[in-house]
Amino acid sequence: xxxxxKSILFVIIFFVLFVAFSFLLTPQExxxxxxxxxxxxxxxxxxxxxxxDAIVIGDSLIYSGISPMExxxxxxxxxxxxxxxxxxxxxAYKSFEVVIASQHxxxxxxxxxxxxxxxxxxxxxxxxxxxxxxYFPIIKYHNNWKKYLFSSLNDSLEYSRLNFYKGFKYIxxxxxxxxxxxxxxxDKIKKVPRENQETFAKIVDLCQKNDVELILIxxxxxxxxxxxxxxxxxxxxxxxxxIYIDLNIGNPLKIDWKTESRDGxxxxxxxxxxKLSNYIGEYLKDTNLFKDKRNDKAYASWNEAYAIYKDMNxxx
Amino acid sequence: MSYFSILYLxxxxxxVIIIYNILPRKIRPIILLIASFIFxxxxxxxxxxxxxxSILSIYLAGLLMKHVNDxxxxxxxxxxxxxxxxxxxxxxxxxxxxxxTIIFNVAFLFYFKYLNFFQSIFHLxxxxxxxxxxxxxxxxxxxxxxxxxxxxxxxxxxxxxxLKIMLYLSFFPTIVEGPITRYxxxxxxxxxxDKITYQGFCYGAQRILYGLFKKMxxxxxxxxxxxxxxxDYVRFSGPIVFLGAIFYTILLYMEFSGTxxxxxxxxxxxNIKIPENFxxxxxxxxxxxxxxxxxxxxxxxxxxxxxxxxxxxRVVRKITTFVKxxxxxxxxxxxMGAIALFVVWSLNGLWHGAxxxxxxxxxxxxxxxxxxxxxxxxIINFCHKLKINRENIFIxxxxxxxxxxxxFIGELFFNASSLKAGMQMLKRIFTHFTFHSxxxxxxxxxxxxxxxxxxxxALIVIFIISILKEKNVEVRDSLxxxxxxxxxxxxxxxxxSIIIFGAYGDGYAPVEPIxxxx
Numbered sequence: 001x002x003x004x005x006k007s008i009l010f011v012i013i014f015f016v017l018f019v020a021f022s023f024l025l026t027p028q029e030x031x032x033x034x035x036x037x038x039x040x041x042x043x044x045x046x047x048x049x050x051x052x053d054a055i056v057i058g059d060s061l062i063y064s065g066i067s068p069m070e071x072x073x074x075x076x077x078x079x080x081x082x083x084x085x086x087x088x089x090x091x092a093y094k095s096f097e098v099v100i101a102s103q104h105x106x107x108x109x110x111x112x113x114x115x116x117x118x119x120x121x122x123x124x125x126x127x128x129x130x131x132x133x134x135y136f137p138i139i140k141y142h143n144n145w146k147k148y149l150f151s152s153l154n155d156s157l158e159y160s161r162l163n164f165y166k167g168f169k170y171i172x173x174x175x176x177x178x179x180x181x182x183x184x185x186x187d188k189i190k191k192v193p194r195e196n197q198e199t200f201a202k203i204v205d206l207c208q209k210n211d212v213e214l215i216l217i218x219x220x221x222x223x224x225x226x227x228x229x230x231x232x233x234x235x236x237x238x239x240x241x242x243i244y245i246d247l248n249i250g251n252p253l254k255i256d257w258k259t260e261s262r263d264g265x266x267x268x269x270x271x272x273x274x275k276l277s278n279y280i281g282e283y284l285k286d287t288n289l290f291k292d293k294r295n296d297k298a299y300a301s302w303n304e305a306y307a308i309y310k311d312m313n314x315x316x
Numbered sequence: 317m318s319y320f321s322i323l324y325l326x327x328x329x330x331x332v333i334i335i336y337n338i339l340p341r342k343i344r345p346i347i348l349l350i351a352s353f354i355f356x357x358x359x360x361x362x363x364x365x366x367x368x369x370s371i372l373s374i375y376l377a378g379l380l381m382k383h384v385n386d387x388x389x390x391x392x393x394x395x396x397x398x399x400x401x402x403x404x405x406x407x408x409x410x411x412x413x414x415x416x417t418i419i420f421n422v423a424f425l426f427y428f429k430y431l432n433f434f435q436s437i438f439h440l441x442x443x444x445x446x447x448x449x450x451x452x453x454x455x456x457x458x459x460x461x462x463x464x465x466x467x468x469x470x471x472x473x474x475x476x477x478x479l480k481i482m483l484y485l486s487f488f489p490t491i492v493e494g495p496i497t498r499y500x501x502x503x504x505x506x507x508x509x510d511k512i513t514y515q516g517f518c519y520g521a522q523r524i525l526y527g528l529f530k531k532m533x534x535x536x537x538x539x540x541x542x543x544x545x546x547x548d549y550v551r552f553s554g555p556i557v558f559l560g561a562i563f564y565t566i567l568l569y570m571e572f573s574g575t576x577x578x579x580x581x582x583x584x585x586x587n588i589k590i591p592e593n594f595x596x597x598x599x600x601x602x603x604x605x606x607x608x609x610x611x612x613x614x615x616x617x618x619x620x621x622x623x624x625x626x627x628x629x630r631v632v633r634k635i636t637t638f639v640k641x642x643x644x645x646x647x648x649x650x651x652m653g654a655i656a657l658f659v660v661w662s663l664n665g666l667w668h669g670a671x672x673x674x675x676x677x678x679x680x681x682x683x684x685x686x687x688x689x690x691x692x693x694x695i696i697n698f699c700h701k702l703k704i705n706r707e708n709i710f711i712x713x714x715x716x717x718x719x720x721x722x723x724f725i726g727e728l729f730f731n732a733s734s735l736k737a738g739m740q741m742l743k744r745i746f747t748h749f750t751f752h753s754x755x756x757x758x759x760x761x762x763x764x765x766x767x768x769x770x771x772x773x774a775l776i777v778i779f780i781i782s783i784l785k786e787k788n789v790e791v792r793d794s795l796x797x798x799x800x801x802x803x804x805x806x807x808x809x810x811x812x813s814i815i816i817f818g819a820y821g822d823g824y825a826p827v828e829p830i831x832x833x834x
Contacts, residue, residue, distance in 0.1 A: 013804070013808070017812060021815070138815055138816070139815070139821070142815060142816045145817065150765075150769055
């Protein structure tokens with residue numbers, strides 16, 4: 001019994017220290033306003049308020065396919081991926097609320113694949129992923145010790161609280177996709193599930209209230225996208241008076257599925273991501289809504305982040 | 317499921333511990349067995365069948381040999397005829413059983429590990445078969461063979477309980493990277509089903525944390541540097557290539573000994589004693605001593621099952637008797653040792669991998685040990701005449717550092733992509749010996765000055781613990797006698813140093829289990 005009591009005390013002290021270190025190492029920028037666990041849960045809160053031009057919301061197709069740092073490097077626009085594996089539309093709506101509270105982007109892209117995922121089909125890792133992200137900030141930010149310890153040392157590779165991927169995940173594997181006729185014509189419409197349609201309407205409302213243009217986008221995806229889903233998404237976009245961009249029919253980005261997918265056509269790899277990122281950059285440029293901020297001192301941290309991003313990619 | 321994964325440390329192991337402890341003593345070994353097979357299945361899926369075949373083969377062979385021995389004993393008691401003849405007759409039957417079972421087990425190992433290599437030697441490249449090997453096949457095959465040899469030599473009796481043999485070969489902490497245990501070493505504790513004690517749990521957990529400390533703070537941190545230097549060595553000057561070899565040696569030790577800490581710690585929680593695989597190898601004064609401190613269980617296996625049988629074999633004895641007559645006793649015993657060592661290191665090199673660089677690695681150590689054996693008496697004599705005390709601390713340090721140099725070169729070949737690459741790297745160390753750009757590369761290949769500081773602190777901690785171990789001080793025992801505040805402060809320091817200073821997440825690439833490939 002004595003040992004049991006001691007064990008409990010050990011665990012309690014452990015958690016106190018765990019929270020203390022987590023607090024210390026979590027980015028401090030918005031911590032007062034949003035709290036440690038919320039910042040850990042939504043990476044976007046690491047960014048300074050009202051500094052983002054556009055945001056992309058979606059699932060793994062987004063964090064694999066759109067690299068905000070490439071857009072920054074080539075166009076000077078500030079973009080952020082708010083995406084997680086097997087994202088559900090309810091959680092995407094929550095992300096929307098968080099985004100809108102801290103940022104005023106002019107455009108928000110929304111990945112169409114999320115529309116077809118139903119809450120009842122939540123994958124097993126979903127809850128674990130959420131818990132891990134939210135309640136173990138120290139795991140994510142542990143390397144920030146470099147900011148605090150030996151700070152007088154001027155080293156060449158500075159890790160910092162700076163987010164240098166901006167939601168993107170660099171994966172440079174290649175596994176060719178073979179289902180080349182995945183967008184074969186059909187007149188069958190795969191309707192977006194009713195509950196998801198309702199949530200999507202709420203997102204549209206929120207965007208209108210905040211004067212943000214919402215764009216539905218279906219990024220290249222050989223495995224789970226098809227013509228029926230395209231028709232269903234198009235229908236939903238028309239019902240809600242939202243722009244819809246499909247990047248699958250006719251392969252407008254000229255994705256080479258032999259070399260530009262990391263897992264047999266499901267996700268793009270880094271090479272494929274360069275094409276999609278450039279497309280987004282070009283799209284934003286064509287709107288004439290944004291300035292190139294690469295030489296703007298207020299955004300110097302983005303140039304710093306790009307240098308680290310490049311360095312990290314080269315090492316992998 | 318690596319031993320360093322969250323899945324193993326925070327889900328699999330805790331779950332097994334809980335289930336094991338709440339069930340009655342009799343069922344506990346079954347829980348370990350089920351857990352071991354689940355663990356194995358996660359790693360190797362249906363290749364588990366090969367493990368099962370090995371288990372069945374040695375179990376049946378053991379029982380058969382026992383049966384033959386029983387009949388022999390009966391015959392010896394009943395028959396009056398020549399006892400030597402009876403013994404020879406039954407021994408030959410057992411020899412046949414032993415041989416067939418060895419061939420059966422080694423055939424799998426050969427198929428999975430060496431077939432492609434030998435096919436390429438004999439230029440049968442288009443017939444190369446691509447296959448995944450069952451995880452830990454090199455380890456459990458040696459364990460299986462040790463059981464067979466021991467039963468054949470009647471060191472202990474064959475096990476009647478199949479489940480015990482199953483658990484012995486498949487035990488989840490040791491199946492992937494060893495240590496290579498002997499059945500009689502672990503049979504008492506592995507199937508005892510002892511209740512988990514508070515002390516056993518704490519000691520086991522501490523040992524696991526120490527393994528994580530070594531692997532996550534040092535090995536994983538060095539990985540990027542090592543990978544870049546070994547992949548792209550033509551870009552770098554000699555000192556950087558040599559630094560790569562030094563870093564790889566440190567990485568290998570931290571990864572492998574760290575894994576052993578987790579393995580031994582995991583077993584310790586269940587009150588199962590697993591033999592140590594390392595004994596401060598970097599305190600060795602020569603290569604022979606190094607190999608008695610590094611991967612100890614492999615060395616002992618080769619010593620007992622290859623070295624002794626070869627050196628005592630009829631052929632070797634005949635040769636050495638002849639040499640003794642022509643030369644003298646010393647030459648004859650050196651030759652006997654050399655022949656046995658040659659066989660041991662040929663097999664040791666091959667065991668580490670199917671590639672010329674591994675064969676070279678084996679012969680490299682064979683040569684160093686043989687030269688050591690030949691020149692040791694001369695050196696001792698020389699030192700004696702010059703009144704140099706070899707046990708003097710400075711001389712000891714010089715000898716240790718000299719040994720390090722040879723180890724670094726050996727490990728350079730061990731990690732090189734091919735023998736040719738290893739040779740070119742070695743050549744480069746000397747032909748491109750310039751410190752130009754040294755500082756630039758040291759600080760840009762995945763490590764910054766802060767990484768070096770953290771690694772240096774971690775290495776100092778490990779060095780102090782190693783000195784204490786060398787002096788037979790059991791750190792955990794000493795710590796357990798201290799007051800609770802100091803004790804817990806040490807544990808929290810260990811835990812949080814792993815969490816905070818561990819090299820994981822963006823910008824790091826953790827080391828894959830190196831010995832799991834063997």
